Amino acid sequence: xYPFSIRINPEWTIDxxxxxxxxxxxxxxxxxxxxxxxxxxxxxxxxxxxxxHAWGVLRQFEEIFGVPLLITKRRKGTELxxxxxxxxxxxxxxxxxxxxxxxxxxxxSQEELEKLIPEHTPNVRLHASHGFAxxxxxxxxxxxxxxxxxxxxxxIEALAALEQNECELAGFQVPIGKFEKPILARYSPWxxxxxxxxxxxxxxxxxxxxxxxxxxxxxSVRDLAREDVRFVNRQPGSSTRFLVGxxxxxxxxxxxxxxxxxxxxxxxxxxxxxxxxxxxxxxxGVQTAAHRFGLDFIPLVRERYFFAxxxxxxxxxxxxxxxxxxxxxxxxxFLGQLVGYDATEAGKIQTLDEAFND
Numbered sequence: 096x097y098p099f100s101i102r103i104n105p106e107w108t109i110d111x112x113x114x115x116x117x118x119x120x121x122x123x124x125x126x127x128x129x130x131x132x133x134x135x136x137x138x139x140x141x142x143x144x145x146x147x148h149a150w151g152v153l154r155q156f157e158e159i160f161g162v163p164l165l166i167t168k169r170r171k172g173t174e175l176x177x178x179x180x181x182x183x184x185x186x187x188x189x190x191x192x193x194x195x196x197x198x199x200x201x202x203x204s205q206e207e208l209e210k211l212i213p214e215h216t217p218n219v220r221l222h223a224s225h226g227f228a229x230x231x232x233x234x235x236x237x238x239x240x241x242x243x244x245x246x247x248x249x250x251i252e253a254l255a256a257l258e259q260n261e262c263e264l265a266g267f268q269v270p271i272g273k274f275e276k277p278i279l280a281r282y283s284p285w286x287x288x289x290x291x292x293x294x295x296x297x298x299x300x301x302x303x304x305x306x307x308x309x310x311x312x313x314x315s316v317r318d319l320a321r322e323d324v325r326f327v328n329r330q331p332g333s334s335t336r337f338l339v340g341x342x343x344x345x346x347x348x349x350x351x352x353x354x355x356x357x358x359x360x361x362x363x364x365x366x367x368x369x370x371x372x373x374x375x376x377x378x379x380g381v382q383t384a385a386h387r388f389g390l391d392f393i394p395l396v397r398e399r400y401f402f403a404x405x406x407x408x409x410x411x412x413x414x415x416x417x418x419x420x421x422x423x424x425x426x427x428x429f430l431g432q433l434v435g436y437d438a439t440e441a442g443k444i445q446t447l448d449e450a451f452n453d
Contacts, residue, residue: 101204103197105189111159122156123186125149126164126179133172135165184372191364195225195247198233203246218244219413222253223266224334225362226400227383228297228436231429236420242413249332254285257403263414265403266296268334269451270396274341279451281337286403288447294418295443295450296400300382300435301335303393304370311376314393316342319353319377326355327366327375339379342395364388382435392435401450409444418442 107119121142128138139149157164164179175183223229225247233245248256250267257265265285269278279286305313311324316339319326329335336359343350350356355375360366363380367388370378385392408414420426422442430438 101201101208103201103204105193105197107186107189109159117159119156121152123183125152126175126183127186129165129173130175130180130183133174135173181372184368188365188368188372191362191368192360194364195230195362198230199245199247203244218242219264219411219417220244220246220262221264221266221402222246222248222256222262223264223402224248224250224253224268226266226268226299226381227363227433228299228400228430228438229266231433232296232421232426235426235429236417243417249330250282250334251285251332254282254403257291257405258285263404263408263411264294264417266400267403268299268398268400270301270338270398271298272396274338274396275451277341278334278338281334286447290405291403291447292406292409293445293447293450294402294404294421295440295445296402296421296438297430297433297441298397298399298437298439299433300392300394300396301338301380301398302382302385302395304367304378304380304385304388304390305376305393306370307389307391309391309393313377316395317346317348319343319356320348322354324354324377325375326353326358327369327378328356328359329366329379330359330361335379338396383433386434399450418444 107123109117109119111117121144124142125138125144128141129135132138132141135149135153136146139146142149144152153164160178162178163176166174166176168174219242221229221233221243223245233243236243246256246262250265253262253265254267256262267282269275269282303313303316305311311318313324318324328339340350343353358375360369360378363384364387366378366380367384367390369375371388371390379395382392382394404414427438427441430436430441
């Protein structure tokens with residue numbers, strides 16, 4: 096553990112006609128809070144700014160953009176203009192898209208710098224597909240100082256890294272029920288019952304995200320083939336995209352008949368932001384993301400999420416700390432707050448046979 100922790104955050108800037116470069120961070124924060132509270136005073140207090148300064152920032156950018164950012168309605172508070180709403184939603188999409196990548200890059204940079212420090216103790220290396228339980232685990236275990244090195248990868252990439260000794264832990268998900276066997280067959284080249292063990296993380300609900308009220312009346316995977324429905328997929332190589340393919344195959348629906356099948360996002364939150372901002376009608380992901388963006392959720396499958404590790408890694412002190420933290424009350428309480436997650440068996444160690452041949 097070391098007395099520093101690296102973070103990398105995305106930032107919007109704008110170049111004005113006068114040749115100045117201005118940050119949009121404060122403006123975006125204000126607009127997001129006004130959208131929530133409908134009140135400039137409350138928004139400025141939440142952001143830690145005076146009311147006068149907040150107004151100054153808002154007026155400055157209204158002049159730059161040449162359009163109003165706020166609409167004040169008598170006795171109804173303050174609303175964002177359509178331009179301001181688009182700006183806020185664009186920022187949310189960017190945050191959802193980039194945050195996992197930047198988190199991985201920060202972890203990688205942290206590890207490289209720590210190697211140059213005398214008496215460096217290697218962190219636990221975790222490669223995993225993005226998920227809320229994984230995100231929360233790393234944030235909590237690495238606070239105030241990091242001991243877990245994270246790389247967001249597809250499940251296949253994570254398992255391949257484990258096989259090549261590039262990590263101690265590899266995260267992957269497996270649907271419960273009829274799609275379990277084909278998904279496991281996809282992972283089988285990188286899973287070995289003699290050398291690997293599994294640590295159970297959680298069971299999570301995966302399904303379709305649709306706009307509030309489900310205006311297109313989307314009920315199942317079959318509706319993805321409708322001409323009036325736009326779909327947004329997960330990225331090529333991801334297990335969720337592979338699962339979508341299996342579901343379409345079961346319904347005898349060719350991927351080419353799904354509008355937007357080749358459009359993709361890298362995280363559950365990015366899928367949700369894509370739909371909430373009106374860029375698509377439906378996508379697929381974990382229920383938590385739909386809930387956070389106020390979307391309706393149509394359940395499709397329940398998935399078990401595991402960390403695979405080599406049997407001899409259990410003897411490593413930092414791996415023992417990792418498992419202990421997974422079982423801690425602090426982390427279990429966090430999991431209990433995630434909509435669509437079941438953490439009943441978090442931290443349970445199993446063989447592959449115990450997990451999949453019951």
